[in-house]
Amino acid sequence: MAKTPVLTPQAEDFPRWYQDLISKAELADNGPVRGTMVIRPYGYGLWERMQQDMDARIKETGTQNAYFPLLIPQSYLTKEADHVEGFAPELAVVTHGGGKELEEPAVVRPTSEMIVNASFAKWVQSYRDLPLLINQWANVVRWELRPRLFLRTTEFLWQEGHTAHATYEEARDFAARIHRHVYADFMENVLAMDVVLGRKTPKERFAGAINTLTLEGMMGDGKALQMGTSHELGQNFAKAFHTQYLSKDGKQELVWQTSWGSTTRMIGALVMMHGDDHGLRVPPRLAPVQVVVLAIKGDEAVLAKVREIGDALKAAGIRVRVDDRTDTPFGRRAVDWELKGVPVRVEVGPRDLENDTAMLARRIPGGKTSVAIGALTEVLPKILEEDQALLLAQARERRELRTSDVTTVDDAVEATAAGGWARIPWSDLGETGENALAEHGVSVRCLLAADGSVPDSDDAPGNVAVVARAY
Secondary structure: OOOOOOOOOOOOOHHHHHHHHHHHOOOEEEOOOOOOEEEOHHHHHHHHHHHHHHHHHHHHOOOEEOOOOOEEEHHHHHOOHHHHHHHHHHOEEEEEEOOEEEEEEEEEOOOOHHHHHHHHHHHOOEHHHOOEEEEEEEEEEOOOOOOEOOOEOOEEEEEEEEEEEOOHHHHHHHHHHHHHHHHHHHHHHOOOOOOEEEEOOOOOOOOOOOEEEEEEEEOOOOOEEEEEEEEEEEOHHHHHHOOEEEOOOOOEEEOEEEEEEEEOHHHHHHHHHHOEOOEOOOOOOOOOOOEEEEEOOOOHHHHHHHHHHHHHHHHOOOOEEEEOOOOOOHHHHHHHHHHHOOOEEEEEOHHHHHHOEEEEEEOOOOOEEEEEHHHHHHHHHHHHHHHHHHHHHHHHHHHHHOEEEOOOHHHHHHHHHOOOEEEEEHHHHHHHHHHHHHOOOOEEEEEEOOOOOOOOOOOOOOOEEEEEOEO
């Protein structure tokens, strides 16, 4: 009789596979209010690693962390028309507090451009106060109609950066710096995620922005996921809140602004880009646990050796966990670590001890090999770097193989229905074609320049639209 798989196979039902993996790898549970989630310790460990690395990169730009209130006066959101229109369907509004009706309803923040500008307007007086570079790590609430853990939830965690500059050029360049040198570098070199950097169309850009830069990733089923965005806000919010400064010439000038964010959605992307039918595959540079050392049996000599190996690996700078829970069957423990995607398992039993060897099980490429215990501290760092590079290469190869160049809307729809992306000249598509794609559940994920770089404008000659079905 065939053994029932731990997870629903991807090819059979990708959404069910995703839900199975989130649950069985103990990443998250649904919260008691529809659309909310409880992030479990292993899932939160992934977020903490993401947060620590990104926080360091953000601070390298000169940005400082701050914190702004969760509740925003409703009147603030009416000050920038496009912004309030864009977020109106997603708002959660508090009307009562302390048993009384509030004089003014308060919106639970969907994003913080409005309340940040209320502070920026007070803090910025002179050109000497610029640039003002602020980031916060927080939660936001957007009332989600079709929730899915990590991908679309009513409440999620994120970082949101907000900056004010003296000139358009400074703001533009800073938004681009965040886009490439913070987000793209982190996603490619830590998350091992292949991302396409591009420019959103006017229809898809952030509400109230003059330009939105995006990072799009292809998931295992060929759909696209927006991984992060960096926005040029122009002077729209500065006008609404009178955020201005005294220039060197003694004139009152409005500031130019940016905002940018990335979220716990990256955990969902990690699952869908790297996961397989056996579970998650965590990039070694991200992994909270890079190596788990398992005792196969409860032999005292074996237990002593796995603890000794664990100490040696820790001293070598490897993030390691010793699994000596021999009251739980070895096979079950091995499957649990495989589900969680720990890059390498070091398995030690009585026979291995006799030979002074350990069995290495590599999660990312698969396969097992016997290695001398004394060589582990030298071998494992090399293996971890090899597997980090392999994950990125596999993700990039999948996108390249599944991306088609087309010239018509029908061909673009056909390519996405087959589980891939399409590239089509923006001059052949335009707003009319973008609307036609939407009727088939397909969207323009971003615009690229002819050479594949980020274009300087929406209608630059040679622009190519990347279209896909998206999460």
